[in-house]
Amino acid sequence: MEDVLTQTKFDILRTRLTQTVLPLTEKAKEKAQALLEYSDFPTRRNEAWKYTNVNGLNKLLLDDSGSKSTELSIISKNAQRVHVVNGHIAKDQTDLSGVKTSWNLLPELASEEPFDALNLLYCTAAIELNFDDVENKTIELVFENTCNSAISPRLFINCKKGAKGTVILNFQGAQDNASFINVSTYVEVEENANLSIHKIQKNGTNAFDLQREYVNQADNSTFTMNTFPLSGRMTRNDLIINVNGNNCETFMNGAYTLKGKSHCDNHTTVDHKVAHCYSKELYKGVIDDRATNVFNGKVFVRKDAQKINAFQSNANILLSDTGTVNSKPELEIYADDVKCSHGSTTGQLDEEAVFYLRSRGLSEKSAKELLVKAFLGEVLEEVEHDDVRSYVEEQIELHFLA
Amino acid sequence: MIEIKNLHAKIEGKEILKGLNLKVNAGEVHAIMGPNGAGKSTLASILAGREEYEITEGEVTFEGSDLLELSTEERAHLGLFLAFQYPVEIPGVSNVNFLRTAINEIRDAKGEDPISAKDFMAMVREKSKIVELDSSLASRSVNEGFSGGEKKRNEIFQMAMLNPKLAVLDETDSGLDIDALRIVAKGVNTLKSANNATIVITHYQRLLDYIVPDFVHVLYDGRIVKTGNKELALELEEKGYDWIKEETQVG
Numbered sequence: 059m060e061d062v063l064t065q066t067k068f069d070i071l072r073t074r075l076t077q078t079v080l081p082l083t084e085k086a087k088e089k090a091q092a093l094l095e096y097s098d099f100p101t102r103r104n105e106a107w108k109y110t111n112v113n114g115l116n117k118l119l120l121d122d123s124g125s126k127s128t129e130l131s132i133i134s135k136n137a138q139r140v141h142v143v144n145g146h147i148a149k150d151q152t153d154l155s156g157v158k159t160s161w162n163l164l165p166e167l168a169s170e171e172p173f174d175a176l177n178l179l180y181c182t183a184a185i186e187l188n189f190d191d192v193e194n195k196t197i198e199l200v201f202e203n204t205c206n207s208a209i210s211p212r213l214f215i216n217c218k219k220g221a222k223g224t225v226i227l228n229f230q231g232a233q234d235n236a237s238f239i240n241v242s243t244y245v246e247v248e249e250n251a252n253l254s255i256h257k258i259q260k261n262g263t264n265a266f267d268l269q270r271e272y273v274n275q276a277d278n279s280t281f282t283m284n285t286f287p288l289s290g291r292m293t294r295n296d297l298i299i300n301v302n303g304n305n306c307e308t309f310m311n312g313a314y315t316l317k318g319k320s321h322c323d324n325h326t327t328v329d330h331k332v333a334h335c336y337s338k339e340l341y342k343g344v345i346d347d348r349a350t351n352v353f354n355g356k357v358f359v360r361k362d363a364q365k366i367n368a369f370q371s372n373a374n375i376l377l378s379d380t381g382t383v384n385s386k387p388e389l390e391i392y393a394d395d396v397k398c399s400h401g402s403t404t405g406q407l408d409e410e411a412v413f414y415l416r417s418r419g420l421s422e423k424s425a426k427e428l429l430v431k432a433f434l435g436e437v438l439e440e441v442e443h444d445d446v447r448s449y450v451e452e453q454i455e456l457h458f459l460a
Numbered sequence: 461m462i463e464i465k466n467l468h469a470k471i472e473g474k475e476i477l478k479g480l481n482l483k484v485n486a487g488e489v490h491a492i493m494g495p496n497g498a499g500k501s502t503l504a505s506i507l508a509g510r511e512e513y514e515i516t517e518g519e520v521t522f523e524g525s526d527l528l529e530l531s532t533e534e535r536a537h538l539g540l541f542l543a544f545q546y547p548v549e550i551p552g553v554s555n556v557n558f559l560r561t562a563i564n565e566i567r568d569a570k571g572e573d574p575i576s577a578k579d580f581m582a583m584v585r586e587k588s589k590i591v592e593l594d595s596s597l598a599s600r601s602v603n604e605g606f607s608g609g610e611k612k613r614n615e616i617f618q619m620a621m622l623n624p625k626l627a628v629l630d631e632t633d634s635g636l637d638i639d640a641l642r643i644v645a646k647g648v649n650t651l652k653s654a655n656n657a658t659i660v661i662t663h664y665q666r667l668l669d670y671i672v673p674d675f676v677h678v679l680y681d682g683r684i685v686k687t688g689n690k691e692l693a694l695e696l697e698e699k700g701y702d703w704i705k706e707e708t709q710v711g
Binding site for chain 1: 508509510531532533535536537541542544547548550551552553557558559561562563565566569601602618622
């Protein structure tokens with residue numbers, strides 16, 4: 059009985075997870091375990107989780123039931139592909155050239171985040187991608203989730219000195235899939251390297267998807283992260299970028315289409331530690347039905363990080379009276395010679411524009427669809443990868459058909 | 461074409477139209493003039509289907525259908541077109557993209573196949589010439605960054621593309637310089653045929669030098685109080701509206 063009373067929500071969740079088969083040092087294991095033992099699920103009192111409640115995780119069955127096949131969408135037909143089915147690498151459908159999937163020892167935990175510790179202790183697949191060529195190669199990681207399972211991929215993406223690379227993280231869930239997807243991604247962008255990551259989160263309507271990206275940028279590097287949460291019961295993304303080098307460029311774009319009861323939370327942090335860097339962030343989305351969107355963007359400009367240009371913008375359109383948006387752009391500037399801006403807007407579709415289009419013969423639905431596409435189009439214009447852009451455009455269209 | 465009988469309408473409790481009657485036949489051009497606040501733009505808005513207005517009495521028959529029962533887009537499908545007094549800027553939506561959607565939805569409503577890309581582009585080229593609209597404007601976002609004159613020319617370009625049966629031009633001359641006015645008028649005249657009709661709503665007689673009306677109606681206090689030919693417009697220009705007001709009050 060006493061045992062039950064002292065159980066945390068993490069303890070309850072952990073009883074239903076399977077320990078990783080990947081090799082960890084005792085020290086790493088202890089650190090992760092300690093972190094989890096002293097933590098509980100975040101509550102409203104935790105500023106970073108004020109609007110996002112993950113208690114529903116413990117209602118997920120995670121019993122590997124399901125196995126409905128997905129209408130699997132591969133985004134880039136020409137890319138090298140790594141296929142991960144229900145959290146495990148499907149070797150027969152995977153091109154592993156240059157991809158590391160077996161480990162003598164996994165790297166230790168670098169964060170203090172309980173969900174990252176959970177990912178490490180219950181990791182289902184670890185994958186390392188290395189780009190060391192100027193030729194811009196695309197690798198697509200397809201995560202196909204058909205069973206209601208706990209899925210914990212741990213990803214390491216390294217773009218070496220002067221190299222270019224593109225990664226597509228393509229999460230595809232069966233229609234009403236109820237998985238717990240818990241992803242940690244560690245990214246190193248070395249000097250003069252240029253890396254783009256495109257993340258598609260097309261999860262099942264009952265899936266919980268919690269993801270963290272920890273990014274380090276060295277001198278003269280360019281990093282782009284495009285995030286597209288398209289469906290899922292709960293999606294939480296923590297994008298943390300440490301700009302450690304001079305003359306870096308950082309681009310963060312996001313577009314989301316929420317409906318039903320889905321909840322989406324994008325937390326981003328860009329930490330400008332040194333001078334002469336540029337960062338630009340644009341997140342836009344539409345919220346329908348009873349869906350909720352949370353955006354929290356932080357930009358830090360440290361002391362002596364002069365000549366920083368940092369721009370951040372979040373815009374939302376509510377398509378229903380029952381949707382919710384909590385948007386909080388934040389700037390913390392400790393240097394004095396910088397150019398920074400941030401802004402957030404939440405509104406409805408321009409009724410006058412809807413009327414104008416209808417007066418020309420468009421139905422109310424197509425008028426709204428056209429306006430939403432135009433609204434999100436500003437984000438898609440930033441996406442240089444044609445396959446990714448056309449996939450997301452297609453998904454936005456489907457979103458309105460359903 | 462269209463027959464408006466005893467139309468009463470109010471907005472926010474205030475009665476604007478108080479028994480308006482108007483009949484327009486195919487091949488005709490009607491001008492509606494009148495002082496500020498007479499109800500001219502209200503009439504245009506109600507015909508196009510703006511929902512803010514409450515119709516308290518009367519009926520409007522358009523091409524045999526009860527117009528007031530139709531949604532805005534259904535009216536467009538039947539061939540009604542409103543040239544806006546203040547065309548809306550729509551960033552991110554290209555003129556041609558939206559017109560193609562509009563044309564195809566109208567064709568779909570009539571049970572016709574969608575227009576081919578080739579035919580559509582040929583039509584864009586042909587019709588943009590009518591209003592001397594640079595073809596680059598056709599591919600830009602709807603009215604975004606257009607000058608006042610370009611916006612009004614774009615309205616007439618859209619009219620040319622949609623080929624309506626009845627066009628209602630709501631103060632299309634406002635904010636136009638004389639050259640733009642001439643181009644817009646030339647466009648309207650080019651599109652005129654025995655099968656369509658035009659209602660020109662205007663403040664000033666100036667536009668009617670270029671678009672010559674068959675009938676001129678004076679709208680005052682929610683009713684048409686006087687109807688004449690184009691000479692009436694000249695008389696109004698000369699004498700203003702006060703004599704109409706007095707005449708109406710006496711009557």
